[in-house]
Amino acid sequence: MMIYQRPKGTRDLFALELKRIEAINYQARQFFESSGYVEIKTPTFEFAQLFARSIGETTDIVEKEMYLFEVDKRQYVLRPEGTASVLRAFIENNLRVPARFLYIGPMFRKERPQKGRYREFLQIGIELLGEGEPFYDAEMIEQANRFLNLIGLNEKIIEINSIGCPECRRRYKEKLLQYLKPKIDRVCPDCQRRFQRNFLRIFDCKNKTCQIIYTDAPKITDNLCDQCLNHYNQVKNFLNAFSIEYIENKKLVRGLDYYTRTVFEFKHRGLGAQNTILAGGRYDLLMKELGGKDLACLGWAMGVERLLLILPENLPEIKQKKKIFIIVIGERFISEMVKIRGLIQQRDGICILGNPSATLKSQLKKANRIQSDYVIIFGEDEEKKGVYTVRNMETGYQESVEIKSFADYLNKLLQ
RNA sequence: GUGAGUGUAGCUCAACUGGCAGAGCAUUGGACUGUGGCUCCAAUGGUUGGGGGUUCAAGUCCCCUCACUCACCCCA
Numbered sequence: 001m002m003i004y005q006r007p008k009g010t011r012d013l014f015a016l017e018l019k020r021i022e023a024i025n026y027q028a029r030q031f032f033e034s035s036g037y038v039e040i041k042t043p044t045f046e047f048a049q050l051f052a053r054s055i056g057e058t059t060d061i062v063e064k065e066m067y068l069f070e071v072d073k074r075q076y077v078l079r080p081e082g083t084a085s086v087l088r089a090f091i092e093n094n095l096r097v098p099a100r101f102l103y104i105g106p107m108f109r110k111e112r113p114q115k116g117r118y119r120e121f122l123q124i125g126i127e128l129l130g131e132g133e134p135f136y137d138a139e140m141i142e143q144a145n146r147f148l149n150l151i152g153l154n155e156k157i158i159e160i161n162s163i164g165c166p167e168c169r170r171r172y173k174e175k176l177l178q179y180l181k182p183k184i185d186r187v188c189p190d191c192q193r194r195f196q197r198n199f200l201r202i203f204d205c206k207n208k209t210c211q212i213i214y215t216d217a218p219k220i221t222d223n224l225c226d227q228c229l230n231h232y233n234q235v236k237n238f239l240n241a242f243s244i245e246y247i248e249n250k251k252l253v254r255g256l257d258y259y260t261r262t263v264f265e266f267k268h269r270g271l272g273a274q275n276t277i278l279a280g281g282r283y284d285l286l287m288k289e290l291g292g293k294d295l296a297c298l299g300w301a302m303g304v305e306r307l308l309l310i311l312p313e314n315l316p317e318i319k320q321k322k323k324i325f326i327i328v329i330g331e332r333f334i335s336e337m338v339k340i341r342g343l344i345q346q347r348d349g350i351c352i353l354g355n356p357s358a359t360l361k362s363q364l365k366k367a368n369r370i371q372s373d374y375v376i377i378f379g380e381d382e383e384k385k386g387v388y389t390v391r392n393m394e395t396g397y398q399e400s401v402e403i404k405s406f407a408d409y410l411n412k413l414l415q
Numbered sequence: 416g417u418g419a420g421u422g423u424a425g426c427u428c429a430a431c432u433g434g435c436a437g438a439g440c441a442u443u444g445g446a447c448u449g450u451g452g453c454u455c456c457a458a459u460g461g462u463u464g465g466g467g468g469u470u471c472a473a474g475u476c477c478c479c480u481c482a483c484u485c486a487c488c489c490c491a
Binding site for chain 2: 008011059060061064115116117121123125190201206254255256265273279298301305327360361363365366367368372375377381385391393396
């Protein structure tokens with residue numbers, strides 16, 4: 001029956017939903033620009049190799065979730081995340097540190113859609129390049145927390161962890177292996193696969209028996225090298241200094257390979273299975289990995305759709321414009337109609353024209369159906385008296401306004 | 416990629432063990448010729464997602480397929 005339909009996991013956005021997205025984006029710009037971040041717009045597609053290199057060849061994103069396409073024998077991909085592009089742009093344009101970037105835009109991952117998860121989805125993220133001190137880990141989290149409070153999201157759970165550096169992880173992996181060896185038959189097949197590919201992610205498993213086994217397993221957090229441990233402890237101290245309430249989750253890990261040391265997630269109840277609204281961490285090795293200088297960096301991203309699922313429907317920033325319907329009776333009044341419309345549009349009102357050949361009744365009916373706030377009527381009677389008739393469609397109150405004082409009248413009406 | 420649930424008019428949903436496809440809302444017209452909403456009357460609207468099978472007979476039972484939703488995987 002339906003010939004054309006949108007691709008799975010994409011959405012058509014209309015009136016209120018678009019307004020809500022715009023409201024969030026606007027707030028993000030205001031807030032983060034006031035904290036020294038500058039907006040950056042990178043392309044929505046990049047060379048595929050950029051993400052393979054940064055996110056990790058063996059991650060699910062790179063292995064099966066990328067929208068790949070080839071043009072002129074070159075491999076491209078619709079970006080699955082924002083960080084790699086920002087670093088690429090920073091390196092390519094030879095910018096200076098420390099640098100703070102804000103990005104806003106769509107990302108693409110070929111996953112099965114679910115509540116709060118789409119194939120084309122919107123992210124707002126910030127990146128702080130060239131700051132390695134633990135103070136900035138805490139500041140990033142504090143910024144995220146304050147922004148979410150600002151847009152009305154007070155109930156949230158902040159979880160943090162440290163996944164150390166490659167050196168910590170190498171030693172820890174051996175220790176974990178010792179513990180798991182005798183039990184490896186009892187964990188689920190997914191976990192056996194995970195252990196081979198990205199062993200930290202076994203802790204993400206939701207299988208009951210797996211979780212019981214992992215509860216007593218050694219944790220990366222308890223096996224950090226001195227520097228990483230010191231860094232982590234300082235992050236926690238600074239978070240306390242910022243009065244941020246957080247939970248240490250020793251099982252918290254990340255799905256992207258480039259993270260080091262601090263990782264964190266902001267979660268919310270009542271979002272269903274996809275309950276993470278914001279996530280990020282430190283990625284001190286990525287800049288060098290992508291061919292830049294050896295600079296410590298950190299950042300996070302939040303999912304706009306997930307935010308909108310839990311925020312109230314009418315965000316305070318959305319102001320409704322007045323909708324005014326113009327009725328003239330007879331085609332000879334079209335020039336008058338155009339004049340009125342110009343006055344309304346100059347004053348930022350919404351103006352919709354009725355069909356001049358139709359009856360007053362049918363035009364009013366249409367004005368009502370599209371939920372006009374006011375109707376302006378001009379016909380023979382008004383022409384004789386030199387007035388416009390203005391009808392309030394909610395109350396039904398109607399008044400005559402002198403044509404020469406109409407502009408002033410509109411100023412008040414649309415203020 | 417795996418599993419479960421759902422698909423009937425533009426929308427929200429009915430139709431007992433297989434037996435004439437229905438209601439409310441919306442739309443259009445009229446009651447009502449420069450005054451919308453309310454009320455009343457009437458009309459329009461369907462390949463029951465698509466294909467195949469069983470049956471005298473399928474919206475209903477069986478198989479396949481497509482779409483949506485939720486969950487797994489994974490992630491914002």
